[in-house]
Structures are given as C-alpha cells and as structure tokens.
Amino acid sequence: MKRTFIVALVVLAVLLAVPLTMQAYGLRIGTTMLMYGVLAMSWNFIGGMAGYPSFASAAFFGLGAYAGAVAQKYGVPHYAAWALAGLVAALFAAALGFALLRLRGHYFAIASLVVAEALREIVNSATALTGGGMGLNLPLPQASSVEAQARFFYYAMLGVAALTFAASFLVRHSRLGFGLRCIQQNESAADMLGVNTTLYKVIAFVLSGAFVGVAGAIYASWVHYIEPPDVFDVLYSVKPIVMVLLGGAGTLFGPLLGAGVFLGLEELVWRNYLSVHTGVLGLLIVLLVVFLPKGMLALRKA
Amino acid sequence: MSPLLELRGVTRQFGGLRALAAVDFSIAQGEVVGLIGPNGAGKTTLVNVITGVHPATAGTVRFAGEDVTRQQPWQAARRGIARTFQIVQPFPDMTVLENVAAAGVFAGSAPYGVRAEAAAMEHLGFVGLAERARQRAGSLTLAMRKRLELAKGLAMQPKLLLLDEVNAGLNPAEIEQALALIRAIAARGVTILIIEHLMKVVLNLCSRIVVLHHGELIASGDPQGIVRDPRVVQAYLGRRYAAH
Numbered sequence: 001m002k003r004t005f006i007v008a009l010v011v012l013a014v015l016l017a018v019p020l021t022m023q024a025y026g027l028r029i030g031t032t033m034l035m036y037g038v039l040a041m042s043w044n045f046i047g048g049m050a051g052y053p054s055f056a057s058a059a060f061f062g063l064g065a066y067a068g069a070v071a072q073k074y075g076v077p078h079y080a081a082w083a084l085a086g087l088v089a090a091l092f093a094a095a096l097g098f099a100l101l102r103l104r105g106h107y108f109a110i111a112s113l114v115v116a117e118a119l120r121e122i123v124n125s126a127t128a129l130t131g132g133g134m135g136l137n138l139p140l141p142q143a144s145s146v147e148a149q150a151r152f153f154y155y156a157m158l159g160v161a162a163l164t165f166a167a168s169f170l171v172r173h174s175r176l177g178f179g180l181r182c183i184q185q186n187e188s189a190a191d192m193l194g195v196n197t198t199l200y201k202v203i204a205f206v207l208s209g210a211f212v213g214v215a216g217a218i219y220a221s222w223v224h225y226i227e228p229p230d231v232f233d234v235l236y237s238v239k240p241i242v243m244v245l246l247g248g249a250g251t252l253f254g255p256l257l258g259a260g261v262f263l264g265l266e267e268l269v270w271r272n273y274l275s276v277h278t279g280v281l282g283l284l285i286v287l288l289v290v291f292l293p294k295g296m297l298a299l300r301k302a
Numbered sequence: 303m304s305p306l307l308e309l310r311g312v313t314r315q316f317g318g319l320r321a322l323a324a325v326d327f328s329i330a331q332g333e334v335v336g337l338i339g340p341n342g343a344g345k346t347t348l349v350n351v352i353t354g355v356h357p358a359t360a361g362t363v364r365f366a367g368e369d370v371t372r373q374q375p376w377q378a379a380r381r382g383i384a385r386t387f388q389i390v391q392p393f394p395d396m397t398v399l400e401n402v403a404a405a406g407v408f409a410g411s412a413p414y415g416v417r418a419e420a421a422a423m424e425h426l427g428f429v430g431l432a433e434r435a436r437q438r439a440g441s442l443t444l445a446m447r448k449r450l451e452l453a454k455g456l457a458m459q460p461k462l463l464l465l466d467e468v469n470a471g472l473n474p475a476e477i478e479q480a481l482a483l484i485r486a487i488a489a490r491g492v493t494i495l496i497i498e499h500l501m502k503v504v505l506n507l508c509s510r511i512v513v514l515h516h517g518e519l520i521a522s523g524d525p526q527g528i529v530r531d532p533r534v535v536q537a538y539l540g541r542r543y544a545a546h
Contacts, residue, residue, distance in 0.1 A: 175407060181393070182396075186393055189391040192376075192387075193404055193405050194376045194379030
C-alpha cells in the first residue's frame, strides 16, 4: 500500500512537470492520454473489479459532453458545467444500473451497448437544446496563447485523472472493492455470503460513469465543437476495454499503463500505416490479448 | 420457546413442477436435524427457499421470530443463516484466507481489514486449513474445499448452518474428519440442518430426522423411529436399514 502511494506520487509529479517541456502537439497527446486514462480507470470499476463487461462508456462520455456544453450555452461557467456533467452522468448511471444490472454477462454487455445509440438519437432529435445533427459550439476559454490553452486543458484532464485514480485507490482498499472482487469471482456465492450485490454493482457502475462524464465535458470545451457521432462514438466504449485488458483488469495501475501503451500504439500505427491502421491496430490488440491475457502488469509477477 | 426456524405450508412451484408441496417443519435452537430423501425429493430446493434463492410460491418461512419469506440471499446471510453448497463455491482466484475473511466481513460482524483476516485465520485453524491460508482457493483439493466451505460458514457467525451434502465425494477417512468437525461445530451451540445421503452420517450426528419425498414431508422423528418407518423404508432406505 505504501509502495502504491509512492509510485502514484512519482507518476503524478512526472505528469505535472511534463507540460513545461512540451509544444502544442505533445500537450495534445498528453491530454488525450489522460482522457484515455480516465476512461480506462472508470471502466475498471465495473468491468475489471466487478467483472461486468460494460459498453456504456460512450453513453456517459457523450452525455457528459452534451450536459457540459448545454450548461455553458446557458451561461454556466466552465468549471461548474464540468462538475454538473459528472453529476448528470452519475445520476444517469444510477438509474440505468438499477435497470440493466439485473442482467448478467453477454445480456448486460449488449444492453449497455445500445444505450449510447439511444442517447445519440435523442440528442439528434432534441434540436432546440442540442443543435441536433448540426452540433453545438462551445465558448472559447480565455487564455493568452494557443499553448496556454493547451496547457489549461492538460491540467484539467490531469485533475480528473487524479480524482479517478484516488477513487480507484479508495475502492480497492475498502469493503466495497472487496465485495466487487467477490462478485467478479462468483456472484451467487457473494450473494450467499451477504454481499448486497445489486447495490454494489450499481455503485461500481455510477463510479464508471461519473468521471467519464466530466472527461466528456472537458473534451467538449477543449475541442470547442461537438456533434452526436463524435461524442457518442462506439470507440469510446471499446477502447477503454482494450486498454484495461492490455494493462491488467482489476488492478490499480493497469488501466493507466494500458491507456498509455494503447495511445502509443494508436499514434505509431496511424502515422505509419495510414490506409490500414485500424486493421494493424486490431491485429496488435488480438496478439496482445492472446499472449498476455492478464495484461502487462502480470509480466512483473512472472 | 418459539423455534429458530419455522416453515408453514411452504410450496415451491417451478412452472408445472411442484418441488415442494405444503411443507411444515421447524427447528429448535441448538438442534441438529438431518434432512434425507431420494434424489429430486426437493432437499436442495428447501435450502434454497430458506435462504431466499428461490422464494416460496406459497407459505411462510419464519426465522428467529421474523417473517423472512421474501428475503434475498444476502439478507439471509446477514440474519445468520449460513449454507454450504453441494457443489462447493469458493472465490477461486482469491486466497483461502480472503475467502473466509469475505464471509466474516459481509455476513459476520468483522470490520474490513486486518482484524477480519485474524478472525478468518482462527476459523481456518479450526477446520485444519491454517497452513493453506495464503494459497489460491481454486488450487485446493475437493476435501479441503469442503472444509473451506465450513470455515466460511463459521465466519458468517451463523445462528443456523445448512450443510448441503458436505460429505459427497469424500473418501471414508475424509468423512470421519468431516464428522468430527461438524460435531465440534454443533458443540459450539450452532443449530444445524444436514442434508445427507449417507445414513451413517445422519444417524451419527442428528437428534432428529425429517424425510422428503416428491416434495412432501413424509416423516419426522428420532433416528430410530425413522429407520423403521415403513413409508421411509419404501421411499428411500430400502430393506437394509429396516432389518436393524
């Protein structure tokens, strides 16, 4: 536990210092990596710790993006709008969780997958509020330069990532995390031992939604313009799963490590195999999952 | 004194199949009761009804004076009803110690953390698994897993312990050990309901036996009476025991 703390502090210090040496491109990559980190660590609550394969990340991300954007449209300052987006995503996850978490395994996965699609259609048709298919513009933050702006969003994303990590740490070392592990191992046995499985799963699902909602809202402010196919993209559901599996499901640092490695691969492959990059990336992922089913953190123990 | 567990007219229907038909029976505090009957008689269903896995279609279940007919399994666990499974159900990738600690934390009153592990260690010592504490639960032999189930059951600090075929699949030496363990548990004052196919075990441990057949309770009484009961002999035991 003490070592975890030290490693976390070192990582945080590095992440805090990194922007000082970076240009706009580097900051952009860094911000994306932190965003991926938030998505991966969030998915880890429900997918890694509780073992429920959720495909709802895109729904939380898009919902957060739109909640933040619409709030700012009505004059809410950006910090408050971001926090509000997290709250909206959390409440949505709670309501959704009580409905969906009665399903197990594949049924839950499929049900969670259509949520983003449903939200996308709703956003598409609620033109008055969301601009529908035309998308929504967000106010530009006041910053002296392009670099200062990039740095601002980097630190904003870092803040959310740090909060998500802190939440993971607390859950992992608590009764809640212990109960989630029991559920992941054998849900009916956990039930028999006195774990209130429905409540625990809903809490995990809410945790997996709240921070993603904030990240979505920050993303919206960062790119100044959002439209439904962008923020409800199914890739926001799939990528975090791949990252967590890459790094190590259910672990503390695995999702972060996976996010970094995944982004590295994505950039590298995209740059060198522009026309076939999704194919090459897919192949790499298959190879990694086949040869490292427990993620890269498992290498350290072996 | 009112009984610890009381079933009144408990019926459980699975579609067209009536697994339990108007079963009445009760267990007093401190009793060790055996539940026998042929395969498919409804024994495990009865345990599932008591623990809330399959709520009764009709009738009531009362535990410690409280109506618990509609409870969820986790509520049953927290009220003090612990069960072991015919097919053992550990958390395979957790250590043996964590398995027992989980029972203490979620059903018992152990706070999460070191104290839960210390309490778990005592239970492991009691069932003779102390030296396996740090091993993965999935790596245990069947006999050890059965003992792990018992340790988990004890960690839940139960008022009532339901043992569903704890001896199935064990060899004679292992059964002897399991018998000694169950006797030691009973000596602590835990009320026990044992589901068992081995008459030797039931006759050895129980002060009373109830017999299920086709979902109906066909007999209940002291062991000597039960083995002579013609309906029980016909439905389940055969002539071997009747001769005694």
